[in-house]
Amino acid sequence: MSGSTEEAHEDAPPSMANSALLRELPATERGQRTRSALIAAARAVFEREGYLDTRLIDITKEASCSAGTFYTYFSSKEEIFAAVLELAQEDMMHPGMPHVADEDDPAAIVEASNRAYFEAYRRNAKLMGLLEQVANVDPEFRRLRQKRGEAFIRRNARSIASLQSRGLADADIDPLLASRALSGMISRLAFGHFVVGDGDGDLDALIDTATRLWVNALVIPRS
Template sequence: MSRSAAAHEGRENSPPSMANSALLRELPTTERGLRTRSALIAAARTVFERAGYLDTRLIDITKQAKCSAGTFYTYFSSKEEIFAAVLEIAQEDMMHPGMPHVADEDDPAAIVEASNRAYFEAYRRNAKLMGLLEQVANIDPEFRKLRQKRADAFIRRNARSIAALQERGLADTEVDPLLASRALSGMISRLAFGYYVTGDFAGEAGPVDLDELTATATRLWVNALRMPRS
């Protein structure tokens, strides 16, 4: 693969940001400034997750960060801006279900299983923030668009992987890859939300453990696409 082709592929695989980058100002130029900004972002995430977006006040963030309002306004102009900064840092650990390109020597079902497990683990780590994102998406149309755009990028990536497997005879050729990707990715994300955010899908004996959740989700994904299993 040429350097230009590799760069193009990298851009294709890079999902858009959920953070409204237009709100963010330039990073501080000093180490002290960077540390203070990072401390404010960490404090803001704690408060957002605890109080919710609507009920979070700037005074709550500065109190959590143990700094003055003047310090806050040195780095951020509003609650909206610091929320965008929280997302910018956290979003790479909150990936939508993704199935990377499957090499010829790889087991496609094992790739799906590993991808699902990594997603559920990330969702569990960030469950409070994922619940917060659902809240913000319901009240902020601009954020809802950014979030959907990012999700669509992962859905298209999965669709390309499914189409490649179809060409190799490793997936059902009678399904539309984009529609299949949208359905399967949606299943995984709602499963994660139901288990780790709302608890709606917990059984009488309590939440299903990660191994069982991953195994069931993977079986449904693999069976839906009629993928071979080693």
């Protein structure tokens, strides 16, 4: 990564969790443990029942706590869903293609980035499917999700432009459009494989295919 403050700020993706729904952490360790247990229970119920069909009583039953305990930490289903997102989003969202140093093999960097993405997606496949559902019914969440996705697209575009400037990628391709197309391809491939499909099959083959398509599209040399 570049060491400049401006670029570091640009590389910090916005949150998908609605900040207006997030409260400060409890002051005591016991309170923090209870809150964490409620968030874990809520994620399990959301993934099992779906966002629309989840009821607060389902969450409290999963967490083995009372409704009063729930309302000590959260006021609604929307609020605890925001907390679930805040906790999970760094693991489930693609960190993007990192900066490629002069001595690095850019094709290997693309492969490593794709591997990290697909492995995170596999770990969070149920949640990723849930996010598709929520995006269809919650305009604010959809806006935040799109904003975060756009940040990763622009990060990848900067990496592509850097490769172009060093003669390591096709200079005639628009880096932003290329990033949008390739990032969308990888995202939908993961969704189709891990959410719509059963996620079975050779993960290495999936990564290799995605990497070949990305590298070939940009005409990146492979060592």
